[in-house]
Amino acid sequence: MRKFLSDLWLLTVRALRVTIRVPFAIIPNLLISLFFLLVYQGGLSGIAALPVFGKLPYINFILPVAVVSGAVGGAGGAGQSLIRDIDSGYFMKLRLSPVSRTALVLAPMIAGMAQLLVQTALIIAVAYAMGLTLPHGALSLVGLLVLTAGWGLAFAGYAVAMALRSKNSQAAQAATFVFFPLLFLSDTFVPIRAIRAHWMRIAAQFNPTTYVFNAMRSLLSPHFSTTVYWHGVLAVLLSVAFTLSWASWTASRSLRKEL
Amino acid sequence: MSETPHFAINVRHLTKQYGDFLALNNLDLTVAYGEFFGFLGPNGAGKTTLIKILTTLMAPSTGEAWVGEYRIGDDDEAIRSHIGVALQDVGVDPLLTGRENLLLQCRLFGLSPRQSQARVDELLDQFGLTTAQHQRLRTYSGGMRRRLDLALALVHKPLILFLDEPTTGLDPTNRFMLWDLLRQLNHDAGITIFLTTQYLEEADVLCNRVAFMRQGQIVAEDTPSHLKQQLGHDVVTFSVPSPDHIPRIEQWLQKSNMLGSVTGQRVRMTTRDTLADVAQTTMWLQSANISVEDFHVSSPSLDDVFLAVTNSPEGGIRHAQISE
Ligand SMILES: Nc1ncnc2c1ncn2[C@@H]1O[C@H](COP(=O)(O)OP(=O)(O)OP(=O)(O)O)[C@@H](O)[C@H]1O
Ligand SMILES: [Mg+2]
Numbered sequence: 122m123r124k125f126l127s128d129l130w131l132l133t134v135r136a137l138r139v140t141i142r143v144p145f146a147i148i149p150n151l152l153i154s155l156f157f158l159l160v161y162q163g164g165l166s167g168i169a170a171l172p173v174f175g176k177l178p179y180i181n182f183i184l185p186v187a188v189v190s191g192a193v194g195g196a197g198g199a200g201q202s203l204i205r206d207i208d209s210g211y212f213m214k215l216r217l218s219p220v221s222r223t224a225l226v227l228a229p230m231i232a233g234m235a236q237l238l239v240q241t242a243l244i245i246a247v248a249y250a251m252g253l254t255l256p257h258g259a260l261s262l263v264g265l266l267v268l269t270a271g272w273g274l275a276f277a278g279y280a281v282a283m284a285l286r287s288k289n290s291q292a293a294q295a296a297t298f299v300f301f302p303l304l305f306l307s308d309t310f311v312p313i314r315a316i317r318a319h320w321m322r323i324a325a326q327f328n329p330t331t332y333v334f335n336a337m338r339s340l341l342s343p344h345f346s347t348t349v350y351w352h353g354v355l356a357v358l359l360s361v362a363f364t365l366s367w368a369s370w371t372a373s374r375s376l377r378k379e380l
Numbered sequence: 381m382s383e384t385p386h387f388a389i390n391v392r393h394l395t396k397q398y399g400d401f402l403a404l405n406n407l408d409l410t411v412a413y414g415e416f417f418g419f420l421g422p423n424g425a426g427k428t429t430l431i432k433i434l435t436t437l438m439a440p441s442t443g444e445a446w447v448g449e450y451r452i453g454d455d456d457e458a459i460r461s462h463i464g465v466a467l468q469d470v471g472v473d474p475l476l477t478g479r480e481n482l483l484l485q486c487r488l489f490g491l492s493p494r495q496s497q498a499r500v501d502e503l504l505d506q507f508g509l510t511t512a513q514h515q516r517l518r519t520y521s522g523g524m525r526r527r528l529d530l531a532l533a534l535v536h537k538p539l540i541l542f543l544d545e546p547t548t549g550l551d552p553t554n555r556f557m558l559w560d561l562l563r564q565l566n567h568d569a570g571i572t573i574f575l576t577t578q579y580l581e582e583a584d585v586l587c588n589r590v591a592f593m594r595q596g597q598i599v600a601e602d603t604p605s606h607l608k609q610q611l612g613h614d615v616v617t618f619s620v621p622s623p624d625h626i627p628r629i630e631q632w633l634q635k636s637n638m639l640g641s642v643t644g645q646r647v648r649m650t651t652r653d654t655l656a657d658v659a660q661t662t663m664w665l666q667s668a669n670i671s672v673e674d675f676h677v678s679s680p681s682l683d684d685v686f687l688a689v690t691n692s693p694e695g696g697i698r699h700a701q702i703s704e
């Protein structure tokens with residue numbers, strides 16, 4: 122166990138160090154999230170006057186979208202860094218060391234999480250400057266970070282599983298396109314009641330992101346609902362359980378074959 | 381199944397199939413502790429495949445193998461901590477510096493931070509990388525990367541070393557330096573070395589025993605000197621100034637039943653009776669009005685063994701004719 126933790130620590134530090142050395146892999150994603158924040162706030166904030174928003178500032182409504190898109194992108198970086206290691210042959214070198222196979226795939230995910238938390242903090246800071254209110258103070262903040270990290274972890278599991286399956290950067294990149302339906306087939310811009318298209322409302326109900334958005338929004342609204350928050354946490358936990366088991370199953374299968 | 385742990389490497393009826401393709405065909409092989417073993421064969425013979433199986437990177441299709449006392453598939457983690465491996469394709473982190481690569485490797489193999497620093501200094505010095513230690517790997521030349529990759533294989537002073545074409549891409553100076561180092565590791569430290577190489581001179585100089593692979597099977601296995609003796613006969617080599625002569629030479633080789641091969645503009649013939657064959661050859665060359673350069677008569681090298689065993693239809697040591 123001590124060996125496992127020490128390996129995990131060493132590999133995570135290394136993954137972070139490498140991430141910092143290729144800032145071009147992080148910065149675009151951060152910029153896109155900030156862009157979402159600016160553009161949606163700038164272009165759509167007028168609709169917050171609609172009664173369905175219940176007097177909540179639009180930035181409080183749209184912030185979760187920016188945060189989740191940043192989380193998904195940041196977590197996708199875990200898959201990207203794994204692919205980079207497979208391409209450079211370094212992953213093979215790591216597989217030749219007596220390091221736990223779990224640590225091998227967990228380390229890039231943890232590094233992805235760390236990256237995502239920093240990114241989220243930045244996005245929240247910018248939103249705060251743009252008029253975000255935190256009706257429950259630190260609780261809002263912590264609750265938001267927990268949900269983001271969890272949702273990011275779920276996506277990191279998915280990204281790592283895809284990376285191990287495809288072993289090629291294009292395919293792994295293509296796999297991150299689920300990002301779009303996940304992010305947009307949901308109550309992304311308006312509350313679910315205000316979505317016109319029937320099929321979209323159905324889709325939104327099956328999309329776990331919807332529950333994450335709602336939980337985040339509940340944290341950012343004066344009418345905090347524990348039920349809504351726990352639904353969000355549950356959606357995150359189920360997704361994490363699903364993608365992490367998938368990732369570890371893929372890892373145990375593909376690490377015995379050739380990579 | 382219990383197996384005596386007297387061998388460093390023990391391979392039993394090992395088969396590896398990639399789809400329908402048989403890369404290793406019912407292979408049997410043992411390497412004793414302390415041996416310097418050369419595993420040779422043409423491209424695609426299955427050398428890398430065997431190394432990947434023995435180093436736990438890949439599972440065999442059928443058969444078994446032991447590395448030291450550990451069985452492949454059962455004790456992979458124990459195997460990994462006892463062996464050092466440098467694969468055919470260098471595996472280094474291009475974004476870390478040379479020193480960082482080595483330090484991480486030391487720590488992953490269980491050395492303490494303090495031990496790691498000392499070991500890294502030692503290896504950097506041994507591989508002539510001290511001055512470049514703080515540069516990122518992506519600024520290293522191919523040869524420097526290769527050297528770092530080899531240093532990575534040695535951090536934990538492994539008992540058994542697997543090297544897949546370790547000198548590919550090294551200039552002669554570095555190659556000879558590496559030869560010395562490997563000899564030292566084998567002689568002084570008693571490390572068992574399992575090496576593949578395309579440079580047969582290297583195998584001849586370094587290895588106590590070599591095996592030649594062909595199409596997933598071992599077709600000859602012995603000490604280099606025995607193999608050369610078995611081949612027996614002297615070798616005549618010469619070059620012709622123009623490729624235009626080659627077809628005529630090939631025709632003549634066939635007609636006169638000479639055992640020869642042509643590579644580019646270079647002709648290599650294995651004699652049966654040195655004097656008679658040399659006389660016959662020079663006479664024919666004169667009558668055909670072909671001038672030659674660089675005419676040599678020499679004892680056979682491992683290259684000749686290689687050509688003989690890897691090109692004959694039945695495998696085994698036979699004289700063969702190839703053309704390119
Ligand atoms: N992952 C793979 N999938 C399918 N075929 C493979 C795979 N890896 C190797 N092969 C095939 O198996 C055969 C043996 O390959 P291997 O890499 O072991 O040869 P080698 O002796 O190391 O050759 P070289 O001297 O070129 O390195 C080759 O014909 C190769 O095409
Ligand atoms: Mg090979």
